[in-house]
Structures are given as structure tokens and as C-alpha cells.
Amino acid sequence: MIEYRIHGRGGQGSVAAAYLLASAAFEAGHTCQAFPAFGAERRGAPVTAFVRIDNQPIHLRSQVRAPDFLIVQDDTLLMDRGITGGLKPGGSMIVNTKRTDEEVSETFGCRAKCIPATELALEHIGKPIPNTALLAALLALTGDLPVEALAAAVRGRFKGTTLSRNLELIEHSAGLMPQGSWREVQDA
């Protein structure tokens, strides 16, 4: 089982990111579970969402306490040093930020990949919603699911220009990553 924890702020599509990742897993033939931890339901408030992907039925309903991957949609959340709490040894984080991989990696003591997802999203969809760019980058890095499965999930959720622009964004973001370079993290 692979477990993900997504941190973002209300309005950034953190819950949608969880559902998209789970849908992508389903598209790729896996079992999946995605759910939010709702707190104050308002724009800007911290939001956490969870995803589990497996090849057998998932019975566990607890929040993800020891994730394999953290997806951080807003780098102001990095001010909370507890954000990496429970990250599995060898676990990794992908962060929407202009900071460098080395800096974030050193600060949190884990493998980190930084991508300017807000800028990529603004360029392609004209909105500062970083979720699809981050997911595409993560899947390109890990190879856990084909990026095409994410595209299929996006096709199931969006229509029209929102869809076509997100598909472009996914391709662009995935293409920026060294493909499969995190694969050994799970193989180890």
C-alpha cells in the first residue's frame, strides 16, 4: 500500500487532488481510497487530504499518519515544521514552491522536489490551482502510476477548456521531471 498526505489551503483543490490521484489509481487497475480531513471549510484555511493505493481491498479508515509521500500545495504551510510528521523513513515530499530542492530537503531531512506549480498553473489554466501540476510531477518521479492514468482521471472530472488546459499542464509538469528518478525509493 502506498499512502499519501496532501497539505494545502482551502481553494487550492487539495480534496480534488486526492480524488484525482485515487481515480488515476483506479484507472490504472488498483484499489484506492481518498478522503479529506475537513476543518474550517473556508478559503485559505489549511486543508489536509489523504490517499491510499493498493492492489487489494483497503479496510483501514484512519487518517494517513505515516505517509510515503507528502504533497504540499502551498509553501507557507512549510512554516509548520510538523508538516512532515510521521513521514515514513525514506519518504519524500513534493512542494509547490520557488525554493530549491536542496534547501527544503535539508530543512525537513527528507527527499524533496520543489516545483513552481502555481506559476505553471497560471501559465496553462490561468488560475493559481497547483494540484494537477503537482500530481503529474509526482507520478513522473515515482512511476507508481502512469501519467496517462492521471490524464484519464482529469478527463472524468473536467470538461471543455478546463480539461484541455489541465491536460497540457499535466504534460508540461511531468515533462520537467527526471522520469522515474524516485522509483528506487520504493524498491529499496
Added chain:
Amino acid sequence: MREALEGSQAIARAVALCEPDVVAAYPITPQTHIVENLSKLVADGDLHTEFVSVESEFSAASVVLGAAASGARAYTASSSQGVLLMAEVLFNIAGLRIPLVMTVANRAVSAPLNIWNDHSDSMAVRDSGWIQLHCENNQEAVDTTVQAFKISQDTDLPVMVCMDGFVLTHTMEVIDLPTLAQVRKWLPPFNFKRALDPSDPKSLGALVGPEFFPEVRHSHHAAVQNALPVIEKVDASWGKAFKRNCGGLLTVEGPQEARIGFLAMGSTVGTLRSGLAHRTEGPDARLIKLRAFRPFPEAALRQAVAGLDHLIVIDRAISPGLGGVLGCEVRAALYGQPGAPRIHNHAIGLGGRDIPETIVADLLSAIEDPDAPAFSVFDADLSMLPPEDR
């Protein structure tokens, strides 16, 4: 067809497959997505039903009461304060023996205000005379929703399908939705024999004085108890048609020789199963999943606990001044039974506190304490409270 769906969306689609004539509901967290999705299905032309947007839950329950009484297949859904606002009408629906279906997206009850999951709401209307079925996952919630229409038709009783708010309603997972053709084949048309009909006027809900009231209550009690075999039969028929079922009244997993058992309702069962499977040490344990809370399956429960020395009963609701609601009912059902297990009753996850799978080991350790109270709010941190409240 298998799809990755959010629980609420799947429930709306399952309700639509049953082709209700009337849907009336008022949105409340965490039930909202069910109503939103139903509303969308109607707006998109995918569901032809009289969708009544009401101004309160009291009206929602009243609309479905009237609709079903006039012979319409009717559905509503609510949570928490909404269920409480419906309470008067819920007793009327059941007392009048009106068959209809309601989803309760289980949530804590105020005060303090809390939108998260426990079973306080459906427990508060435990004695309304409805059938209450609990679901472990969204597949069971979908299947139980369709089954509920059949159970309600076969018993002339209303059925409450209880699913954990957020934990199920807001969780996306892989769900196999039946097709409309399959449901049409399995679920007979709604045909309420006592339906009000202007061409054959009769009265429904007349005043009943002391000379007949105890008989009415006895009859209602008998009708709810008589639903026990119906719930089993409907689930068995579902299993035959769809190659999966929901476990009838209750299910028992784990080794027969186990001396320790867990009993729970709803999504907590999944976490307990996972916790039991991932233990590296400790005694064998049986896991009892209670699906039917009303009618309460006493005979099946007695059979399920046979041979156990200890039974850990997990509650997601509390009756202050007494203890766990389910725990007390299990105690009553096993009272005086030879060889009945010692019952350890704990409430966990009240108001949505996350339930980790490590709770299994903690609950097992608690058995060893001979001074343990008969009931505890197991995950409460008593150090946060003033000494007199500990």
C-alpha cells in the same frame, strides 16, 4: 459497473436506480453531497422524480411521509441536528407504518457544535420504530440503500440506512453500481396497500386512546421484530442476484476458537479488521460486525459470541449517565445467558476523533485490567479535564 466514486455521489446514484417518485431533503453537513447529487441528477434529466426543495428537515420528513402515504416511493436523507429536527415526524412515519427510506450520514449532535462522525444522531431516534441498518463501506451503503427500499416495502416499515459521515460520505473508493435494468429486475414496483386514495377514502393517523394504544405499540414492536428474517432474506436475494452481500443481520469473522471478540458497527469495523490483521502478536480475536441495530438481532448475537470469554463492544455514541448505547444493548441481550462473555464497553471516535488501527492493541491490553470500569470513553485524554470530571 466498477467506478471510483465519492460515497455521497454513489448513494445518490443508488437512490436514482430505485426510481423514487418523491425526494425531499434539506442539506446538512455531511449529508449535503447526497442531496446535491440527487438534485443534479434531476436537473440533468437523469432522474425523473418530484424533487421537493424544503425549508427544513421537519418539512422534508413531512413531505416524504405524505408522499409515501399516498402510494409514492419516497426518499430523504439527513444528519445530526437535521435528524433531531425531524424527530417528531420520524416517530409519526414509523408509528403510521409508512414504508420509505432515509439515509443518515452519521454525525455528532450539538452542543458543543461538531460536524464530524459518530452515531449520536441515529441513536437519538433509536426508539422511533424505524429499521436501522449500519454500513461498513460505500459498497455496502450502495447495496443497503437499494435493499432498504425492498425491506421497507416487504415490512411496511421505514428503513434508516446509517453510513458514517465524512468517513464514508466523503471518501472516494471503488464501487460497483448495479445497472438500472438489474435494479428494475430485482426491486418490485412500490405498491403500498394502505395508500390513501380519494376514490376510497380512509383515515390515517387517527387518535388512539388507552383502549387500543398498548395493542398498537405491541403490534409495532412485533412488526419491527418480524423484520429480522426479512432483512436476512433480502440480503440473501441480493447476494444471488449481484454475487455479493452485506452480511444480513451481523457477520462473524476470525477463528472460531478465539476467546476474545470485538463487536462494532459501521466503518470502524474496517479499521478493526485492518488492525487485527496487522498485529504481530497477541491472542486470536473474532470480529463481529453488527449491521442490523433495529431490529436488534438478539438470537444471532448470542450465537455469534458463543465460546468467547471477553467481548469488546465499540460504541460511537454515549448515553450520558449510563454508558455506551450499543454496549448496554449487548449486555441486555446476553444477560443471564450461560457462559456469556465479560463485556468491555468503550466509546471511541466520538465527534470524529480519528481511530488509529493501533487501537486494537490498546483495547486488547485494557482487558487485562481487573479494575477497568464497565464503560469508558477510551480515547479521551482525561488529563485535559478538571479532576472532578475525570
